[in-house]
Amino acid sequence: MPLHDVPRRDERPLSVNPFLGPANPLGDMTEAPPKHRLPDAPMAPATAYQLVHDELMLDGNARLNLATFVTTWMEPEAGLLMAECRDKNMIDKDEYPRTAELERRCVSMLADLWHAPDPSVAVGCSTTGSSEACMLAGMALKRRWARRNGDRYPSRDARPNLVMGVNVQVCWEKFCTFWEVEARQVPMEGDRFHLDARAAAAMCDENTIGVVGVMGSTFDGSYEPVADLCAALDGLQERTGLDVPVHVDGASGAMIAPFLDDDLVWDFRLPRVTSINTSGHKYGLVYPGVGWALWRDADALPEELVFRVNYLGGDMPTFALNFSRPGAQVVAQYYTFLRLGRDGYRAVQQAARDVARGLAGRIGETDDFRLLTRGDELPVFAFTTAPGVTAFDVFDVSRRMRENGWLVPAYTFPANRQDLSVLRVVCRNGFSEDLADLFAEDLTRLLPDLRRQPRPLTEDRNAATGFHH
Numbered sequence: 207m208p209l210h211d212v213p214r215r216d217e218r219p220l221s222v223n224p225f226l227g228p229a230n231p232l233g234d235m236t237e238a239p240p241k242h243r244l245p246d247a248p249m250a251p252a253t254a255y256q257l258v259h260d261e262l263m264l265d266g267n268a269r270l271n272l273a274t275f276v277t278t279w280m281e282p283e284a285g286l287l288m289a290e291c292r293d294k295n296m297i298d299k300d301e302y303p304r305t306a307e308l309e310r311r312c313v314s315m316l317a318d319l320w321h322a323p324d325p326s327v328a329v330g331c332s333t334t335g336s337s338e339a340c341m342l343a344g345m346a347l348k349r350r351w352a353r354r355n356g357d358r359y360p361s362r363d364a365r366p367n368l369v370m371g372v373n374v375q376v377c378w379e380k381f382c383t384f385w386e387v388e389a390r391q392v393p394m395e396g397d398r399f400h401l402d403a404r405a406a407a408a409m410c411d412e413n414t415i416g417v418v419g420v421m422g423s424t425f426d427g428s429y430e431p432v433a434d435l436c437a438a439l440d441g442l443q444e445r446t447g448l449d450v451p452v453h454v455d456g457a458s459g460a461m462i463a464p465f466l467d468d469d470l471v472w473d474f475r476l477p478r479v480t481s482i483n484t485s486g487h488k489y490g491l492v493y494p495g496v497g498w499a500l501w502r503d504a505d506a507l508p509e510e511l512v513f514r515v516n517y518l519g520g521d522m523p524t525f526a527l528n529f530s531r532p533g534a535q536v537v538a539q540y541y542t543f544l545r546l547g548r549d550g551y552r553a554v555q556q557a558a559r560d561v562a563r564g565l566a567g568r569i570g571e572t573d574d575f576r577l578l579t580r581g582d583e584l585p586v587f588a589f590t591t592a593p594g595v596t597a598f599d600v601f602d603v604s605r606r607m608r609e610n611g612w613l614v615p616a617y618t619f620p621a622n623r624q625d626l627s628v629l630r631v632v633c634r635n636g637f638s639e640d641l642a643d644l645f646a647e648d649l650t651r652l653l654p655d656l657r658r659q660p661r662p663l664t665e666d667r668n669a670a671t672g673f674h675h
């Protein structure tokens with residue numbers, strides 16, 4: 207069984223058009239390939255290509271997907287480099303020493319960008335995305351805590367916990383489940399939709415392996431107050447002696463804040479921040495498949511978690527869940543760093559934020575909607591229906607916008623704001639002012655219809671909105 211739902215298994219074989227066959231147009235039609243069983247016989251590559259290509263036409267248009275944070279457009283040159291490197295396995299450091307070197311340069315660049323005290327000794331690695339990076343960072347926190355508490359764990363059954371906001375991305379719940387750590391989640395309260403520094407410190411005890419601060423929240427695009435969090439934990443240490451480290455989940459924001467929010471201190475400048483992750487494939491501007499995890503120095507990453515692979519006759523440290531992994535994404539990350547530089551990243555991220563603010567402003571001006579965030583932290587904003595609106599809800603808006611090809615997720619907030627449902631728009635590179643205008647026009651055109659509804663009409667909320675990230 208595949209892990210995703212297959213509603214009803216359709217046993218009809220694939221239909222092959224006579225035009226798809228090579229020299230003999232009937233050649234590939236003689237045995238229609240089954241869908242769920244490995245076909246008995248091979249077929250011509252052109253036929254196989256066309257069958258797969260045609261089926262994929264019905265996937266949504268990635269550029270109109272305002273639900274995802276993940277890069278949907280890169281330059282042709284980046285595509286070319288990735289094609290040139292698609293046969294390289296990241297783990298083969300010895301066979302592909304230059305790819306390994308580019309990975310190392312990317313780590314140094316990020317360490318410098320995030321103000322590691324000495325970028326030359328900061329340690330880090332590429333991953334398949336932030337989820338893997340968060341697993342690694344969480345494992346390092348757990349191992350450091352276990353070392354400090356060898357007298358109580360595992361022999362005396364102390365149960366490690368990790369403190370975070372209820373708004374964290376699902377990868378943190380996965381981490382806690384997979385690695386048997388208790389997830390202690392600070393609920394939302396009123397108009398606070400992310401972690402509160404004092405509430406987080408209050409949840410810490412001698413079994414807390416760390417606190418996660420998110421730059422920025424996937425629920426509404428807001429930055430969590432990392433500096434306040436560190437200050438609250440400094441206070442905790444003064445009062446109780448507990449020294450609790452902070453991991454910053456910068457999946458999106460660690461590639462926004464360094465370019466657009468110079469004055470905001472959230473990174474390794476704060477001594478309590480021991481590790482940071484980001485998704486190269488989000489605002490790092492690379493196609494899906496790359497993330498980064500960095501530790502402020504070698505002390506922050508327990509040596510026993512690091513494995514060694516052969517590298518030019520010597521050995522090279524690696525820290526990863528996977529063994530084999532594509533090298534192309536790492537090369538594309540290095541290309542993008544080189545191509546854009548700081549000024550280029552600043553320009554791209556500023557453009558995304560300008561689009562987000564502009565579009566949020568227009569939506570906020572209508573009487574129909576109320577903004578929760580304004581797109582001025584991550585280039586992402588969340589909005590809900592205005593208090594007096596009873597004819598339609600956010601799920602109706604999501605469903606109707608889908609008719610125009612726009613994917614805008616609608617979802618309900620977690621504790622203690624399950625009463626609140628919102629729409630979220632993620633503005634990425636490639637979602638231009640012009641596309642934002644078209645989006646706003648489509649939304650405006652729908653409103654008279656929606657206002658005339660007798661009541662909210664969406665029966666299947668999940669079908670209306672799709673998955674949110």
Ligand SMILES: *Cc1c(COP(=O)(O)O)cnc(C)c1O
Pocket residue numbers: 275334335336337338340375377420421422423424455456457458485497675
């Ligand atoms: C996207 C995201 C993740 C997961 O990252 P992937 O790169 O998709 O694995 C984790 N945390 C936050 C805050 C995110 O936005």
